[in-house]
Every structure is written in structure tokens, then in C-alpha cells.
Amino acid sequence: MSTIKLKTEIPGPKSRALTERRAQAVPRGVYASAPLFIRHAENATLEDVDGNRIIDLAGGIGTNNVGNRNLRVLQALRTQLDAFLHLCFSVTGYEGYVELAERLNALTPGKFAKKTLLVNSGAEAVENAVKIARAHTGRPAVLCVEDAFHGRTMLGLTLTSKTQPYKQNFGPFLSDVYRIPFGVPADLRLRSRAPMSQEQVEELLDGVFRRVVSAESIAAVVVEPILGEGGFVVPPAGFLPALADICHRHGIVFIADEVQTGFGRTGELFGCTHFGIEPDLILTAKSLGGGMPLAAITGRAEIMDAPGPGGLGGTFGGNPASCAAALAVIEEFADGTLLARARSLGERFQQRAFSWQRQHAYIRDVRGVGAMQAIEFVQADGAPYAAAAKKLAQHCLRNGVLILTAGTYDNVIRLLMPLTISDEEFSEALDVIEGGLNAVATELDSQAIAAAH
Numbered sequence: 001m002s003t004i005k006l007k008t009e010i011p012g013p014k015s016r017a018l019t020e021r022r023a024q025a026v027p028r029g030v031y032a033s034a035p036l037f038i039r040h041a042e043n044a045t046l047e048d049v050d051g052n053r054i055i056d057l058a059g060g061i062g063t064n065n066v067g068n069r070n071l072r073v074l075q076a077l078r079t080q081l082d083a084f085l086h087l088c089f090s091v092t093g094y095e096g097y098v099e100l101a102e103r104l105n106a107l108t109p110g111k112f113a114k115k116t117l118l119v120n121s122g123a124e125a126v127e128n129a130v131k132i133a134r135a136h137t138g139r140p141a142v143l144c145v146e147d148a149f150h151g152r153t154m155l156g157l158t159l160t161s162k163t164q165p166y167k168q169n170f171g172p173f174l175s176d177v178y179r180i181p182f183g184v185p186a187d188l189r190l191r192s193r194a195p196m197s198q199e200q201v202e203e204l205l206d207g208v209f210r211r212v213v214s215a216e217s218i219a220a221v222v223v224e225p226i227l228g229e230g231g232f233v234v235p236p237a238g239f240l241p242a243l244a245d246i247c248h249r250h251g252i253v254f255i256a257d258e259v260q261t262g263f264g265r266t267g268e269l270f271g272c273t274h275f276g277i278e279p280d281l282i283l284t285a286k287s288l289g290g291g292m293p294l295a296a297i298t299g300r301a302e303i304m305d306a307p308g309p310g311g312l313g314g315t316f317g318g319n320p321a322s323c324a325a326a327l328a329v330i331e332e333f334a335d336g337t338l339l340a341r342a343r344s345l346g347e348r349f350q351q352r353a354f355s356w357q358r359q360h361a362y363i364r365d366v367r368g369v370g371a372m373q374a375i376e377f378v379q380a381d382g383a384p385y386a387a388a389a390k391k392l393a394q395h396c397l398r399n400g401v402l403i404l405t406a407g408t409y410d411n412v413i414r415l416l417m418p419l420t421i422s423d424e425e426f427s428e429a430l431d432v433i434e435g436g437l438n439a440v441a442t443e444l445d446s447q448a449i450a451a452a453h
């Protein structure tokens with residue numbers, strides 16, 4: 001039985017009316033991927049205010065790995081609501097915060113002693129990680145990579161690469177932040193998938209240390225193991241391990257931003273595991289909270305303890321309900337079934353996507369790890385093809401599938417559906433994508449014919 005049920009065109013009249021109210025009440029800077037308002041969600045199914053049923057491949061930008069309204073999460077929240085709501089961990093303690101810290105200390109890569117700080121958002125995790133690295137090293141500078149995204153606070157934006165729409169008009173940004181290629185320069189990425197040797201990465205960093213900023217001035221490197229907003233870019237094999245090794249030798253704190261790669265998305269709890277690295281600090285958010293706002297900085301105990309008492313915290317960080325939800329999320333992943341599911345969803349997607357690629361020349365790349373999968377579009381001359389990604393996303397929405405674009409050139413579509421999506425729903429959604437790809441191809445053909453006349 002099909003999940004998608006369309007009662008009106010999309011967006012329907014009620015969504016359109018709410019979009020008008022939104023325009024009056026909410027600043028235009030708050031982006032909306034889809035002009036859609038939702039009244040109910042269950043796992044990977046959304047029901048909009050017009051009664052349309054839609055399959056969700058966006059998962060709240062990767063926050064719903066365990067599904068929307070996951071039963072274990074709901075149960076944990078109900079129990080917590082009956083006990084107490086907010087207290088503020090800086091005023092009085094509660095077990096949930098400590099237990100979650102213990103669990104994250106044990107689950108994150110690396111057998112060394114660790115500690116965890118809880119905050120509210122991915123951007124706040126990035127901010128705090130850099131504060132902690134600076135306090136630990138006594139150094140000012142931070143290295144980040146091309147096409148990175150690290151959030152919308154001032155430091156998050158400074159570390160973020162994409163100018164439009166994220167950075168435009170918001171400067172000046174923070175000083176002492178320097179950007180290096182994500183292994184290979186962005187314009188060469190599609191041409192070569194060759195692994196990088198330790199020597200190549202040494203050479204890259206040596207040049208940076210000589211010409212840009214000395215290693216002795218660098219507190220931290222901040223890097224996503226796989227670029228999220230940047231277009232699901234997987235680094236060349238060898239890049240991250242060599243980078244981590246160089247950091248280690250120079251006393252630079254290696255910070256892995258796993259806000260989007262984390263919590264099961266790639267078929268491992270943490271994306272780093274695929275590259276065999278053990279970051280000094282690891283940042284999780286999004287799906288960690290099972291739909292509740294929560295982020296964590298987990299890392300080597302001696303680094304985490306660098307800031308003095310009172311140097312870290314915040315009113316809502318690690319609020320009791322979010323901690324309860326996160327502990328339930330960890331239980332959901334405990335037996336490995338969901339991780340296996342992430343891998344098999346990725347394989348199923350790739351099978352279909354490679355056949356689409358053989359059919360359509362404008363699909364330049366199919367890539368990803370586990371259920372973190374994307375397709376990149378280019379024009380006949382190889383230039384990024386943002387219009388194709390936009391048209392495809394619009395086609396999908398009109399036909400009952402919510403899917404997000406990504407990439408510095410907006411020419412990528414990406415999958416961030418709940419890992420709990422059923423086989424039938426996933427197939428149904430892939431059929432809609434396939435129809436969209438054919439529709440875009442037909443449009444391209446007719447444009448080419450028109451241009452030739």
C-alpha cells in the first residue's frame with residue numbers, strides 16, 4: 001500500500017495561507033526548503049495541514065535518524081515530564097546529564113579517559129570546542145576546510161565556507177581562522193578519487209605552516225569527516241588519518257564535527273570510524289537528541305578540563321528532557337540493527353542511483369557512506385547544475401517526497417531520511433526521484449532542441 005496520498009496540489013491551500021502568515025510574522029532570512037506546513041509526523045511520514053501524506057527524506061536535516069516520534073524516545077520523554085522539567089545543570093544536578101556524558105565518553109572513538117559537555121545546538125558545540133582547545137593549548141589560531149559548514153553563530157560562520165546565503169552581509173568575521181583544501185582542491189574533486197599519501201598531506205600542511213600560520217600558533221583543526229552542507233563530499237582516503245597524525249605531532253587539537261555525520265547516519269555511530277581516526281574532541285548534535293535540542297562535546301579528559309570552573313555551561317545545555325531522549329536514542333542503536341539498516345539503505349540507494357547515472361549524463365556523481373548519500377548534477381560543459389537539483393526537489397515535493405539540496409553550488413540532492421523508514425516507503429520515494437530525473441532529462445532535451453533551432 002502506498003504511503004503517499006495527495007488530496008490537494010502541493011502546497012495546498014492551508015499551507016499556502018500559513019506561508020503568507022509566515023511571511024508577515026517571520027523574517028525572510030529564515031530559510032524554508034519547502035512551502036509546506038505539517039500537522040502530524042510518524043517515523044518517515046509527514047501529514048501536512050491539507051491532509052496530504054508525504055515521505056520524508058529530509059529528516060529535519062538529519063535530526064530524525066531514529067524516526068519522528070520514536071516510541072522509545074516518547075516513553076523516555078513522558079517519564080521525564082512526570083519527574084521534573086528544567087532545573088539548569090549549573091544550579092542543581094540530575095542523573096540524566098551525568099549518565100549521558102558517561103555513555104558518550106564510552107561510545108565515542110578512542111579508549112582514553114574522556115569527558116562530555118552538553119549544549120543546545122551544533123553551532124554551540126563548535127563554539128565551545130574551540131574555546132576548550134584554546135584554553136588547553138594557549139594558542140589562538142584555528143584551521144578549517146573548504147566547503148565546510150559549522151553553524152550560524154559568528155565563529156560557526158567564520159569556519160563555514162559558503163558565502164551565499166550564509167555569510168553575506170554578516171562580517172566582519174573572527175580573526176585567526178584559516179582554510180585549507182578538504183584533501184584535494186574543490187575544483188579537482190570530481191576528476192580524481194585517488195587516495196592521498198601521508199607525504200602529500202604533510203606537504204600540504206607544511207606549506208600552510210610556512211606561508212599562512214605557524215603550527216605553534218594553531219589551537220585546533222575543525223573538520224567534518226564527510227562534508228554535510230558542502231554536498232556530502234567524502235575526503236580522499238588517507239587525508240583524515242594523516243591530518244590527525246600531523247595535529248598530534250604539533251599539539252594541535254583535532255576536532256571532528258559530527259553534527260551531520262553522527263549518530264548512525266553513515267552506518268557507524270560516528271563517521272570518523274570509517275577513517276580509523278580518534279579525534280581529540282568530537283561534536284554531536286542533530287539526531288543525538290531524537291528530535292529534542294541537544295549537542296555534545298566529548299573529548300580527552302585533560303583537554304576538556306582546561307577551562308576553569310564556570311568557564312563552560314549555559315542555562316539550557318543538557319536539559320533533562322533532551323538527556324532522557326538522547327539516552328533512548330543510544331538504546332535504539334545498542335544492538336546494531338539500525339547501523340546495519342543505514343548501510344543497507346545506502347546500498348539500495350546506490351544500486352538505483354548508479355543505474356540513473358548510466359542513463360542521464362547530467363548526473364556526474366553518486367557518492368556517500370552508509371545512508372549519507374547524494375547525487376551531484378552538472379551541465380554539458382561540466383559546470384555545476386543547480387537548476388537540475390532545484391527542479392528535481394520541486395518535482396519530488398509535488399509528487400509527495402520531501403528531499404533536500406546541498407553543495408556550495410546547490411547542485412546536489414542528499415538523503416537524510418530516518419533510518420527507520422520502511423522498505424516500501426523507501427522504494428516508493430526512489431520511484432518518485434526516478435520520475436523526477438526523467439522529467440528533468442526530458443526538459444533538458446527539449447531545451448537543447450530549441451537551442452539548436
Ligand SMILES: Cc1ncc(COP(=O)(O)O)c(C=O)c1O
Pocket residue numbers: 061120121122123124126149150151152224228229257258259260261285286
Ligand atoms: C556539520 C555541522 N556542524 C554544525 C551545524 C550547526 O548545527 P545547529 O544548526 O544545530 O547549530 C550543522 C548544521 O547543519 C552541521 O551540519
